[in-house]
Amino acid sequence: MKWVVVGAGAWGSAFARLVHEHDSGHEVTLACRDAALAAQITQTGRNERYLPEGDLHGIRATTIAAAPLAAADVIVVAVPSRAFRGVVESLPGSAPVLSLTKGLDPESGARLSTLVRGRSVAVLSGPNFAEEIAEDLPAAATIASDDLALAEQLQHAIGSLTFRAYVNSDLVGVELCAAAKNVIALAAGAVDGLELGDNAKAAIITRGLAEMARLGLAAGGRPETFAGLAGMGDLIVTCWSRHGRNRHAGELIAQGATAAEAIERIGTVEGITTAPTLRDLGHRLGVELPITEGVCRVLEGESSGDLAATLMGRRYRSE
Numbered sequence: 001m002k003w004v005v006v007g008a009g010a011w012g013s014a015f016a017r018l019v020h021e022h023d024s025g026h027e028v029t030l031a032c033r034d035a036a037l038a039a040q041i042t043q044t045g046r047n048e049r050y051l052p053e054g055d056l057h058g059i060r061a062t063t064i065a066a067a068p069l070a071a072a073d074v075i076v077v078a079v080p081s082r083a084f085r086g087v088v089e090s091l092p093g094s095a096p097v098l099s100l101t102k103g104l105d106p107e108s109g110a111r112l113s114t115l116v117r118g119r120s121v122a123v124l125s126g127p128n129f130a131e132e133i134a135e136d137l138p139a140a141a142t143i144a145s146d147d148l149a150l151a152e153q154l155q156h157a158i159g160s161l162t163f164r165a166y167v168n169s170d171l172v173g174v175e176l177c178a179a180a181k182n183v184i185a186l187a188a189g190a191v192d193g194l195e196l197g198d199n200a201k202a203a204i205i206t207r208g209l210a211e212m213a214r215l216g217l218a219a220g221g222r223p224e225t226f227a228g229l230a231g232m233g234d235l236i237v238t239c240w241s242r243h244g245r246n247r248h249a250g251e252l253i254a255q256g257a258t259a260a261e262a263i264e265r266i267g268t269v270e271g272i273t274t275a276p277t278l279r280d281l282g283h284r285l286g287v288e289l290p291i292t293e294g295v296c297r298v299l300e301g302e303s304s305g306d307l308a309a310t311l312m313g314r315r316y317r318s319e
Contacts, residue, residue, distance in 0.1 A: 001026050001157060004067050005076040006087055008032040008041070009268070011100055012078030013051040014130035016059050019076075021136070022160050029060045031067035038062050054134035074098055074154070080268045082106050088116050096120040096150050098143075102178035103270045104277045109284075111175045120147040122154055123171060125178040126229035127237035129244075133163070140164040142230045144174035166229065173221025174230040177212055181235040182246045182271030183278055184208030186295050188239035189250020190304040200308075204291065205239050210319075211289050215278070218285040246271040250295075254304035275299060290314060 005016040008030050016030045032038040041047050041061035047054060069075060070093040079087055081103030088097060097116050102125060105112060113121045126141030133139055143165050145151040155165040168174055187208065191201040212235070213226040225231055238244045249262040249269040257265070259272050275295045282289040294307040 001073040002029075002068070002071060003027065003074050003076060004029045004031055004069055004072040005078060006031045006064060006067070006069075007078035007100075008034075008037055008047060008050065008061070009078060010047075010050045010130035011128070012076070013041075013047045013054055013056060014133040015076060015078060015100060017054050017056055018133055018160075018163055019158055020059050022158055022163075024058065026157075027060075028058075029062060029067050029072075030056070031064040031069075032061060033064060035063050051130055051134055053131065069093060069095075074157075077101060081112065081270060081273055084112050085115050091119075094119050096122065096147070098154060099123045102182060103274045104175075104179045104281070106273055106277055109277045109281050111172065111179075113171055113175060120150045121145065122147065122151050123174055123178070124154075124165075125174050125234060127233045129237065129241060131243055136162045138162050138164075140166065140229055140233075142166050142168045142174055142228060144168040144171045144230070146171055168225065168228070168230070170222045170225045172219055173216045173225030176216045176219055176221060177226060177231040177234065179270075179274050180212040180215060180278055180292070181208075181231075181238050182269075183275045183292050183295050184212070184235060185238040185244055185246035186250035186253070186271045186275065186298075187291050187307070189244070189247040189252075190254040190298070190307065191250075192247065193251035193254025194304055194308065196308060201239070204311075205235060208239075208291055209235055211291050215282055215285065215287050215289060218287045219281075245269050250304075253298060259299050271295070272299060 003019050005012050016028050019026050020028045038061040045057035072095045075095050076098045078100040084101050122145035124141050124143050128139050143151045143154050151167045159165045188204050245266050252262045279292050279296050298307050
């Protein structure tokens with residue numbers, strides 16, 4: 001198969017390597033926004049900027065403009081949510097799209113898969129930190145699509161002894177889990193930054209999962225999705241791992257950094273982009289999202305300590 005991975009960040013690079021390592025017969029092109037980065041990958045076989053530990057030898061690196069998109073069998077999109085619309089609206093040909101992006105469209109609040117028109121689309125989500133994928137450590141993910149034949153084709157095309165893929169038809173639930181878990185991770189990072197302890201962090205994660213499920217069910221998702229890899233699995237690793245950008249950003253903000261300063265230090269932090277969009281979706285669906293609302297207030301200037309006090313001081317209720 002001919003694969004083009006659009007987006008040469010850590011996850012895009014790791015996924016390109018995953019596909020190539022699964023079957024060296026795959027033709028894999030890594031399409032970079034930056035020509036200098038493409039040249040560096042070509043010269044060294046590594047993405048020194050975003051994934052220095054990943055061996056990319058055998059993978060062609062080029063610019064997005066020069067990538068063979070029209071001839072691709074699969075186009076993988078691994079760009080920040082704010083750039084997703086622009087990429088998919090300009091794609092030539094009719095190859096299916098596999099989205100690796102976790103977020104919502106900041107312009108419209110739409111799920112990202114709904115922006116893909118005139119071709120099949122699937123979404124890959126789960127606890128998949130690029131750094132570990134690049135080291136061939138075992139991991140699992142969900143491939144969600146309304147086109148189950150596509151999902152199963154992709155499952156067999158990338159599955160291996162170190163990467164296990166499951167098929168899921170709940171595209172709504174999987175995408176909303178992927179968006180919401182980053183926002184909850186900002187709150188979990190605030191717990192770390194304020195040194196509130198593991199009990200508090202476990203409570204945030206658990207109530208965050210309940211919040212994600214309420215929103216997903218109201219939007220048409222299925223309950224079992226939230227207990228799966230895209231839900232509980234991705235939420236746990238994002239909130240607890242040292243690799244978690246959103247967790248790290250929440251920690252820095254709790255220690256006094258602004259959101260802009262956290263982004264400058266870390267790079268893309270999807271939860272910061274997604275939080276107000278997710279909050280607005282909750283308002284439209286009439287779903288209570290106290291953690292998301294609190295994260296938005298912190299991003300607007302409220303202290304993380306006030307967020308903790310507000311959440312602990314809410315009226316009592318049953319679980």
